[in-house]
Amino acid sequence: MITAGCDVGSLTAKAVILADGRIAGRSVVRCGTSPEKSAEEAMGAALDQAGIRLDRVSRTVGTGYGRARIPFAQAIESEIACHARGAIWRVPSARTVVDIGGQDAKAIRMAADGRVVQYSYNDKCASGTGRFLEVIAEALEVPLWEMGDIAARSTERLSLSNQCVIFAETEIISLVNEGRETADIINALHHAVARRAASLAKGIGVEQSVVMSGGVARNRGMFAALGEALGCALLELDDPQINGALGAALMALDALSATGRAAGGGDGAGVAGI
Amino acid sequence: MIVGGCDVGSLTSKAVVMKDGKVLGAMLIKSKARPGESAEEVMNGACAAAGVERREIMFCVGTGYGRDRIAFVNDTVSEIACHGRGARWMVPTARTIIDIGGQDCKAIRLDAEGTVTKFVTNDKCASGTGRFLEVMARLLGVGLDELGELSVRSKNPVTLANACTVWAQADVIQFLNNGVPLEDIAAGINNAMAGRMAVLVNNLGIENDVCMTGGVAKNRGVLAAIEKILGLRLRAIRRHDPQLAGALGAALIAMDKTAGGVK
Numbered sequence: 001m002i003t004a005g006c007d008v009g010s011l012t013a014k015a016v017i018l019a020d021g022r023i024a025g026r027s028v029v030r031c032g033t034s035p036e037k038s039a040e041e042a043m044g045a046a047l048d049q050a051g052i053r054l055d056r057v058s059r060t061v062g063t064g065y066g067r068a069r070i071p072f073a074q075a076i077e078s079e080i081a082c083h084a085r086g087a088i089w090r091v092p093s094a095r096t097v098v099d100i101g102g103q104d105a106k107a108i109r110m111a112a113d114g115r116v117v118q119y120s121y122n123d124k125c126a127s128g129t130g131r132f133l134e135v136i137a138e139a140l141e142v143p144l145w146e147m148g149d150i151a152a153r154s155t156e157r158l159s160l161s162n163q164c165v166i167f168a169e170t171e172i173i174s175l176v177n178e179g180r181e182t183a184d185i186i187n188a189l190h191h192a193v194a195r196r197a198a199s200l201a202k203g204i205g206v207e208q209s210v211v212m213s214g215g216v217a218r219n220r221g222m223f224a225a226l227g228e229a230l231g232c233a234l235l236e237l238d239d240p241q242i243n244g245a246l247g248a249a250l251m252a253l254d255a256l257s258a259t260g261r262a263a264g265g266g267d268g269a270g271v272a273g274i
Numbered sequence: 275m276i277v278g279g280c281d282v283g284s285l286t287s288k289a290v291v292m293k294d295g296k297v298l299g300a301m302l303i304k305s306k307a308r309p310g311e312s313a314e315e316v317m318n319g320a321c322a323a324a325g326v327e328r329r330e331i332m333f334c335v336g337t338g339y340g341r342d343r344i345a346f347v348n349d350t351v352s353e354i355a356c357h358g359r360g361a362r363w364m365v366p367t368a369r370t371i372i373d374i375g376g377q378d379c380k381a382i383r384l385d386a387e388g389t390v391t392k393f394v395t396n397d398k399c400a401s402g403t404g405r406f407l408e409v410m411a412r413l414l415g416v417g418l419d420e421l422g423e424l425s426v427r428s429k430n431p432v433t434l435a436n437a438c439t440v441w442a443q444a445d446v447i448q449f450l451n452n453g454v455p456l457e458d459i460a461a462g463i464n465n466a467m468a469g470r471m472a473v474l475v476n477n478l479g480i481e482n483d484v485c486m487t488g489g490v491a492k493n494r495g496v497l498a499a500i501e502k503i504l505g506l507r508l509r510a511i512r513r514h515d516p517q518l519a520g521a522l523g524a525a526l527i528a529m530d531k532t533a534g535g536v537k
Contacts, residue, residue, distance in 0.1 A: 103441075125399070126440035135440065166400035166409065166439045167377060177307075 001256060004046070004057045005248025006039050006073060007082065008066030011102035011130070012215065013038035014245040015046035017057070018253060025050030026242050028215075035066030042245075043072065059256055061248040065103075077251050079244055080108055080119050085254075086247030087211050088114035091235050095207040098226060098234075099243070100197055100216035102130040107201035118204045126165045128196030130216045135165050136172055136189050140182060147186050151221035154187035156180075163196060190225040198229035209235045213243035275532060278320070278331045279524025280313050280347060281356065282340030285376030285404065286489065287312040288521035289320035291331065292529060299324025300518050309340025317346065333532045335524040339375075351527050353520055354382055354393050360523030361487050362388045364513045369481040372471060372500070373519065374490035376404040379471060381478040394478045400439040402470030404490055409439055410463045413446050414456055418489075421460050425495030428461035437470060461495060468499035475504065483509040487519035 002024075007014040009031065017025035027045035031038040039062070047054060054072065062073030063082040070076075079099075087097045088110060097108040104123035110116050126132055137144045158180065162168040168189075175185050193216075201210075210232055216222050217240035227234040237243055276298070281288045283305060290300045301319030305312045313336070321328050328346075336347035337356040344350075353375075361371040362384060371382040378397035385391050400406055411418045425431070432449050436442045442463075449459045467490070475484075486508055490496055492515075501508055514522060 124436070124441075125438045131440055162398075164399050164439075166405055 001253065002052060002057050003249050003252035003256065004043065004060040005082065005245040005250070005252060006043055006060060006062050006070050007064040007079070007242070007244035007248060008035050008039050008042070008062070008070060009064045009102055009244075010104075012241070013042035013064075013066070014242045015039075015042040016242050016245040016249045017046050017050040017052055018246075018249040019050065019052065023246065024052060026239065026245070028241055031066075035069040036071055039066065039070040039072070059252040061252040061255075063244055063248045075252070075255065077248060080106060080116055080121070082244045082247030082251060083213050084108050084110040084116050084247065085114050085250045086243040086245075087213055087237060088112075089246065089250055090237050090243070091209060091211050093209045094211045094235065096201060096210040098197055098201050098210065098212050098230075099214040100128070100130055100193070100212070100222070101214045102134075105129050105197045105200055107197070107204050109204050109207055120200050120204050122200055127163050127168075128193055128200065130214070132165050132168070132193050133189065133216065133219070133222075135169060136186075139169050139172060140176070140185065142182065142186070145218075147190075148219035148221040150183050151187040151190055153183040154181070156184045158184050158188040160188050160192040163192065168192065187221060190219070190221040191229070194222060194225035194229040197226060201230060206230055206232070208232055211235045211237045213237050213240045215241040217241075275332055275529070276326055276330050277525050277528035277532060278317065278334035279356070279521040279526070279528060280317055280334060280336050280344055281338040281353075281520035281524060282309045282312050282316075282336070282344060283338045283376055283520070285408075286517065287316040287338070287340075288518050289313075289316040290518055290521040290525045291320045291324035291326060292525045295529070297514065297522070298326060300514070300521070302515070302517060305340070309343035310345055312340065313344040313346070333528045335528040335531070337520050337524045348528070349531065351524060354380060354390055354395075356520045356523030356527065357487055358382050358384055358388070358390045358523065359526050360519035360521070361485055361511070363522060363526055364511045364516075364519065365483060365485045365509045367483045368485045368509060370475070370478070370484040372475055372484065372486045374402075374404055374471065374486070374488040376408075376489070379403050379474060381475045383478055383481060392478060394474055396474055401437050401442070402467065402474065404488070406439050406442075406467055406470075407463065407490065407493070409443065410446060413443060413450070414459060416456070416460070419492065421464060422493035422495040422497075424457045425461035425464045426498065428455075428457040430458050431461035431465055432458050434462050434466045437466070442466065464493065464495035465499045467496050468503050471500055472503040480504065480506070482506065485509040485511055487511065487516045489517045491516035
């Protein structure tokens with residue numbers, strides 16, 4: 001049985017092809033101006049990697065910011081549900097997911113079967129989202145994807161006093177003018193973003209194990225800073241950027257399995273431990 | 275008796291020189307990297323405008339963000355107290371004061387005697403502060419002082435979907451890309467600004483008369499928008515530049531502090 005998940009976010013579109021309970025293809029592409037095109041591009045790349053044609057995919061679930069505009073999806077699910085589903089499949093002991101995306105941040109607490117118990121969400125304020133990192137990367141003229149490695153060279157612990165991205169940018173420019181090391185500044189930035197995301201998670205109650213998903217989790221500095229801000233060890237999620245798309249593909253599979261069991265009325269959680 | 279007030283803010287620094295309850299001279303400059311330098315320059319400017327020597331100032335009060343770095347002041351007083359005092363002197367019936375600074379905004383309530391009874395501030399989020407307008411003016415490629423004039427010409431103001439300055443920038447870029455006229459975007463920006471200020475003022479609770487101080491009080495678009503949202507008329511400040519309220523209040527407090535001393 002082949003299913004697919006497609007997660008069209010604000011900055012990137014992701015797709016996962018799930019064949020017989022394993023990931024056969026995955027992709028991450030940068031979003032263009034059209035969510036439809038971004039979705040098709042991501043799906044095309046994942047299908048190519050899996051060596052599978054679209055007509056062999058039994059069901060596709062769409063999620064993310066642009067989920068309503070994915071032409072080939074049969075159903076859509078919330079990002080919250082997809083991130084929870086993906087995380088519990090990867091790390092069965094996971095009970096809390098902190099997801100930092102390009103334009104939002106989410107904290108999700110879930111039950112052992114991946115059902116969402118409680119969540120909170122910030123898309124009103126850029127602080128605590130990936131955009132914070134992006135704005136400062138631009139100001140410091142360093143590539144976004146190198147920030148984790150640069151921060152690893154930090155030797156002095158600095159602290160940003162501003163939480164607002166706009167004010168923090170000014171504060172960081174002053175730190176640069178004072179001759180502070182870029183590594184120390186980026187490290188301080190990671191801790192500021194992590195503090196903000198951690199306060200979101202603390203609001204819903206953190207239950208271990210905690211995993212971090214979303215593209216920002218690939219930044220080692222952010223991963224460590226979030227663990228410190230939450231006061232507990234984070235578990236790694238393989239390929240955290242595709243977690244939402246993976247969850248969507250799993251939910252497509254769940255739906256088909258439920259239909260397959262049909263008359264008895266399956267609980268939809270039958271495949272939790274594939 | 276000659277007194278001075280010096281208000282070193284994040285974006286601009288202001289100084290006022292007063293004698294016997296009258297303003298002799300005032301100055302406003304863009305703040306420098308070091309608050310101490312800003313204070314020196316702006317005070318020298320105010321003295322030159324007043325035609326007095328620095329040493330003739332008997333008492334000087336400092337206020338604003340950089341007040342603890344002003345070498346020459348005899349005392350420092352909070353911005354809240356200074357803005358309350360300055361605004362009240364310009365509008366004697368004022369009971370509620372909205373002050374928008376370069377990176378904060380404050381709403382202050384005064385009792386009948388002019389004593390501060392309550393205040394609320396926002397200096398955590400750039401939205402609703404002068405910085406919001408600065409960022410937006412830069413995006414539109416217009417001067418900060420042009421935003422108001424542009425917006426009053428608007429027929430179809432846009433609505434910004436986001437309060438956060440970072441996200442609102444994306445909204446504005448989209449409007450620009452779609453060819454929306456500048457005046458309509460400017461009006462949307464001023465409306466958003468007024469909306470954020472109104473939240474703060476409503477938290478404080480309004481008592482008439484209401485007046486506005488700070489540089490944003492010179493933006494006609496924001497003034498009109500806030501009057502509409504709050505459903506009231508603001509009392510216009512005409513006696514002096516509303517941006518001088520803090521420095522003026524500092525000078526008035528300097529006068530109080532020396533009252534009863536050498537005349």
